[in-house]
Amino acid sequence: MTDSNVSTANPAGLKRYPVLIAGGGPVGLALAIELGWRGIHCLVVEQGDGTVDFPTTNLANTRTCEHLRRWGLADRMRYDSGYPTDYPRNYVFVTRMNGYEVARFDHPSPPPPLDHGLYVPSTWPGVRAPHVWLRDGRSTLDLFGKGFTLLVLSSQGIDGSAFTDAARQAGLPLDIVSLDELQVREVYERPLVLVRPDGHVAWRGDAVPANAPEIIDQVRGARQ
Ligand SMILES: Cc1cc2nc3c(=O)[nH]c(=O)nc-3n(C[C@H](O)[C@H](O)[C@H](O)COP(=O)(O)OP(=O)(O)OC[C@H]3O[C@@H](n4cnc5c(N)ncnc54)[C@H](O)[C@@H]3O)c2cc1C
Numbered sequence: 001m002t003d004s005n006v007s008t009a010n011p012a013g014l015k016r017y018p019v020l021i022a023g024g025g026p027v028g029l030a031l032a033i034e035l036g037w038r039g040i041h042c043l044v045v046e047q048g049d050g051t052v053d054f055p056t057t058n059l060a061n062t063r064t065c066e067h068l069r070r071w072g073l074a075d076r077m078r079y080d081s082g083y084p085t086d087y088p089r090n091y092v093f094v095t096r097m098n099g100y101e102v103a104r105f106d107h108p109s110p111p112p113p114l115d116h117g118l119y120v121p122s123t124w125p126g127v128r129a130p131h132v133w134l135r136d137g138r139s140t141l142d143l144f145g146k147g148f149t150l151l152v153l154s155s156q157g158i159d160g161s162a163f164t165d166a167a168r169q170a171g172l173p174l175d176i177v178s179l180d181e182l183q184v185r186e187v188y189e190r191p192l193v194l195v196r197p198d199g200h201v202a203w204r205g206d207a208v209p210a211n212a213p214e215i216i217d218q219v220r221g222a223r224q
Helices: 026-037 062-070 074-079 161-170 182-188 212-219
Strands: 019-022 042-045 091-094 101-105 148-152 174-178 192-195 201-205
Touching (some): 148 161, 161 174, 201 212
Parallel strands (some): 019 042, 148 174
Antiparallel strands (some): 091 101, 148 192, 192 201
């Protein structure tokens, strides 16, 4: 049992509460916080011991985040929820594990925490693609500038022609640069990173997606 206000609950039930909340799940606890905040006594009764065997929250929607911000918990939810910040939680629908991809909902991981005094190299879309020295003495920054650049950072070799075909059809200048350099792979976080002519990351991924033409349309501003 949890008393949401400062007065101690009487286990014998002699104390009267205007509100009894059955269940200490997200709804019960949120209600208790909100009532407690407004000075309304309530008692939460929970049949379990609070142990969560099977966490179900993969994503928190906008409204949930509004509450979390108000309660001062948003950053803990975002950065301390068990997933590393560069861990995407995409949904991929496939005919079978080694079959065809039918649809994909991208649920990217949160961007790194914003700290103006701290520079964290990242390829989170929207940031400047980071500098890494290449084996031949150039910087990764030397690779960008003329048109779009799709970096393929894999020792396996990835066929990026879906991007080049889509770009050619749209009249978008796009070059593929393949690099098999461990340090670049580590800093760039993903094997595929699409960089704009101004050096900002437009998209990144683990594999060439089925909707490469849509991504090309989006990064060239022809689609929202
Ligand atoms: C597989 C799965 C994935 C999900 N993914 C997401 C997600 O990514 N994002 C999201 O926002 N939501 C997600 N949800 C939904 C989310 O988990 C629920 O909407 C949320 O848990 C509902 O909260 P609740 O407090 O109403 O109920 P519950 O979480 O079910 O909590 C009810 C609580 O009441 C207790 N209780 C029940 N009866 C009694 C009783 N008689 N006396 C005392 N205690 C009692 C139970 O022990 C439990 O602790 C997911 C759900 C599932 C099943």
